[in-house]
Each structure stands twice: as structure tokens, then as C-alpha cells.
Amino acid sequence: METRAAVAFKAGQPLSIETVTLDGPRPGEVLVEIKATGVCHTDAFTLSGDDPEGAFPAILGHEGAGVVVEVGEGVKSLKVGDHVIPLYTPECRECDYCLHPKTNLCQSIRSTQGQGLMPDGTSRFKLNGEPILHYMGCSTFSNYTVLPEIALAKIRKDAPFDKVCYIGCGVTTGVGAVAFDAKVEPGSNVVVFGLGGIGLNVIQGARMVGANKIIGVDINPSKVKLAKQFGMTDFINPKETPDLIEAIMDLTNGGADYSFECIGNVNTMRQALECCHKGWGESIIIGVAGAGQEISTRPFQLVTGRVWRGSAFGGARGRTDVPKIVDWYMDGKINIDDLITHKMPLDDINKAFDLMHSGESIRSVIEF
Numbered sequence: 521m522e523t524r525a526a527v528a529f530k531a532g533q534p535l536s537i538e539t540v541t542l543d544g545p546r547p548g549e550v551l552v553e554i555k556a557t558g559v560c561h562t563d564a565f566t567l568s569g570d571d572p573e574g575a576f577p578a579i580l581g582h583e584g585a586g587v588v589v590e591v592g593e594g595v596k597s598l599k600v601g602d603h604v605i606p607l608y609t610p611e612c613r614e615c616d617y618c619l620h621p622k623t624n625l626c627q628s629i630r631s632t633q634g635q636g637l638m639p640d641g642t643s644r645f646k647l648n649g650e651p652i653l654h655y656m657g658c659s660t661f662s663n664y665t666v667l668p669e670i671a672l673a674k675i676r677k678d679a680p681f682d683k684v685c686y687i688g689c690g691v692t693t694g695v696g697a698v699a700f701d702a703k704v705e706p707g708s709n710v711v712v713f714g715l716g717g718i719g720l721n722v723i724q725g726a727r728m729v730g731a732n733k734i735i736g737v738d739i740n741p742s743k744v745k746l747a748k749q750f751g752m753t754d755f756i757n758p759k760e761t762p763d764l765i766e767a768i769m770d771l772t773n774g775g776a777d778y779s780f781e782c783i784g785n786v787n788t789m790r791q792a793l794e795c796c797h798k799g800w801g802e803s804i805i806i807g808v809a810g811a812g813q814e815i816s817t818r819p820f821q822l823v824t825g826r827v828w829r830g831s832a833f834g835g836a837r838g839r840t841d842v843p844k845i846v847d848w849y850m851d852g853k854i855n856i857d858d859l860i861t862h863k864m865p866l867d868d869i870n871k872a873f874d875l876m877h878s879g880e881s882i883r884s885v886i887e888f
């Protein structure tokens with residue numbers, strides 16, 4: 521079939537809207553009509569050329585929601601008409617990782633996914649006869665896309681696509697990092713570095729689990745209003761604060777119980793660790809840093825009890841947890857609507873990247 525898609529031909533260049541060909545689903549695969557997709561900072565990161573796994577030409581996008589149009593041979597858990605959210609972290613429920621209680625990082629198709637290919641090592645997309653790569657196993661910047669069955673969460677049919685697409689990455693990453701990975705206890709003091717599409721979800725996750733202080737750190741003060749609405753109790757602008765760590769220590773009576781880095785900057789990752797409380801504070805890295813970047817700190821920071829860890833897709837096991845997070849939204853436990861600041865058609869997708877880079881948007885959603 522043919523489908524309209526935004527193609528990334530080269531790093532650093534705007535996306536180009538093309539009509540590409542898409543082969544049907546092979547055994548174990550599913551054809552999905554994408555109804556809506558968010559634009560995440562990670563799409564911009566890969567497009568910038570900073571992603572060591574970034575390969576071109578590719579169809580980016582990993583934060584979508586849509587409807588099953590066709591299922592390949594052997595697909596049992598999904599049928600035509602089901603509503604789904606694509607999962608860049610699949611859940612096969614069989615690999616060593618899925619069977620291990622401490623991780624959500626299913627590895628059953630990770631190597632081909634990282635190369636922009638389907639599990640059989642080929643691409644379903646072509647333009648002028650030449651293959652176009654998939655991205656994060658999802659390629660939601662295409663009106664139609666093919667995914668493995670294990671990379672689709674079946675969701676309830678009354679959930680609006682233009683909102684729950686954000687659960688495909690940002691919402692789950694932020695709320696899940698708090699609830700599933702850090703397991704923040706009620707009464708904890710939490711510091712959130714970066715008040716964008718991820719950080720604001722960390723804030724609402726922290727409020728949901730009953731955190732005490734929720735301190736936001738951002739160089740863009742225009743984020744304060746929404747952050748307060750989502751549960752931020754205190755704000756620090758590092759540009760106006762001579763000693764950021766000291767300011768956090770003062771506000772938290774000795775340091776954060778938990779800090780979350782939601783920027784992707786190795787300097788703020790260090791600050792996020794070092795603002796944690798001696799003896800028990802945990803810092804969770806969510807932000808993605810570019811090729812060649814490395815983190816550092818004095819080992820004494822860890823010797824004296826601080827914990828440095830990371831979180832991918834909020835620790836969520838997609839097929840199991842994503843439908844639950846959709847319920848949280850439908851039951852009013854989490855707010856997605858107010859984080860979607862912009863909506864546009866696929867033709868205007870490059871505006872979504874501009875709005876992100878200028879700091880004007882939290883989430884832009886493309887509706888097909």
C-alpha cells in the first residue's frame with residue numbers, strides 16, 4: 521500500500537512529507553493506522569545526528585496511537601479494529617529480561633530495532649524502490665506502519681487518540697520513573713531537573729504518589745505556571761542561583777530523597793546526583809545524552825550512600841502497564857490534556873520541532 525509519512529533523509533535537515541510504499545504485515549506483525557503521534561525530544565535528538573544509533577533515511581516518531589488494520593499470520597493477541605499504542609520497549613513475556621523482575625527492557629528484538637529494521641532484518645518502507653528505515657520499532661510519523669505484535673499495547677476504545685498517544689512515551693516515562701522505577705514513597709522530597717514534556721510528568725507522578733516537596737529546576741521560567749499546576753511546590757532557576765546544590769540542600773533539609781534528570785545534559789546529571797541526600801538519596805537519569813558524552817562525579821558521592829541509576833520508558837512493561845496508564849488518564853488520576861500545547865497536521869510537523877527548540881511547546885501532537 522501507499523502511505524503518507526514524514527521522512528528524515530539526513531541528520532540536521534527538516535523532515536520531508538512523502539508518499540512511501542509499505543509492505544503488509546509478515547508473520548507475527550501487525551499493520552496499524554496511526555491516528556495521532558506526539559513529537560518527543562528524542563525524535564529531535566536523533567534527527568540532530570547526536571544519536572549513536574541514528575541512521576538515515578528513516579521514518580521517525582515513537583509516541584503514537586492508532587487502530588489495527590491487518591494482522592499477519594500467527595498473531596493471536598490482536599485483531600482488526602483493536603485500538604493500540606506502539607511500544608518502543610516491547611514486551612515478549614518470554615526473554616530473560618521479561619522474566620526478570622528488575623527490568624522492563626525486553627531484548628527479544630532490540631538488535632534489529634536498533635538498526636531500523638523489523639525482526640526479520642528487513643524494512644517494510646520503501647521510497648522509489650529504495651528502503652527507508654524504521655525508528656525505535658515504531659515509525660509513528662507515518663499514517664500507516666507495521667509493528668511486531670509484541671510491540672503493541674491493546675487499549676480501551678473510548679480513549680482519545682490525540683491524548684493517549686502521549687502515553688506511548690512521555691507520560692509513561694515520567695510517571696513510570698516515579699511509580700515503577702524509583703518507587704518514590706509518600707512524604708519524599710523530589711527534585712526534577714527540566715520541566716519539559718518528561719519533567720512535568722515526573723512532577724505529576726510525584727504528586728500522585730504523595731511526595732512532600734517537589735522542586736523544579738529549569739533555565740526557562742515560562743515553564744513555572746504549568747509546573748505549579750502539575751504539583752511543583754518550589755522552583756529554582758539555575759541562572760539566578762549562585763549555588764544550585766546549596767539552594768536544594770537548604771530547601772530539603774540536607775538533600776533530595778529522589779532527583780530526576782529530564783534534560784539530557786551531563787552537567788545537570790552530575791548536579792542531580794550531588795543534590796541528593798547523603799546516605800540514601802537516589803538520582804534517576806531519564807535524559808538522553810549525545811554520542812561521546814560521559815558523566816562524572818567524585819566516587820565519594822556514591823561511597824556515602826547516594827545512588828545513581830537510570831530509567832527507560834519509566835520502567836513500564838508496555839503491554840501490561842500501558843493499558844493501566846490509559847485507565848489512570850480516563851479516570852482523571854493524571855492530566856494529559858493540559859500538556860498538549862499544540863496540535864497540527866503531518867504537513868506542519870517541522871513546526872513541532874521548531875516549537876520544541878524555542879521552548880514554546882510542552883507537547884505537539886500530529887493528527888492524521
Ligand code: NAD
Pocket residue numbers: 560561562565689690693713714715716717718719737738739740743758782783784785788805806807808809831832833834876879881882
Ligand atoms: P523538552 O525539550 O520538552 O524539555 C527539556 C527541558 O529542560 C526544557 O524545559 C528546558 O528549558 C530544560 N533545560 C534545558 N537545559 C537546561 C539546563 N541546563 N538546566 C535546567 N533546565 C534545562 O524535552 P523532553 O521531551 O521533556 O525530554 C527530556 C529528555 O528526556 C530528553 O533528553 C529526551 O531525549 C529524554 N527522554 C528519555 C526517555 C527515557 O525513556 N529515558 C523517554 C523520553 C525522553
Ligand code: AHE
Pocket residue numbers: 560562563571572573574609625630689808832833
Ligand atoms: N539510541 C541512543 C539511546 C536513546 C535512548 O536512550 N532511548 C531511550 C528511550 S528515549 C524515548 O524518548 C531508551 O529506552 N533506551 C533503551 C534502549 O534500549 O534503547 C543511544 O545512545 O544509542
Ligand code: ZN
Pocket residue numbers: 560561562563582583689690
Ligand atoms: Zn520519547
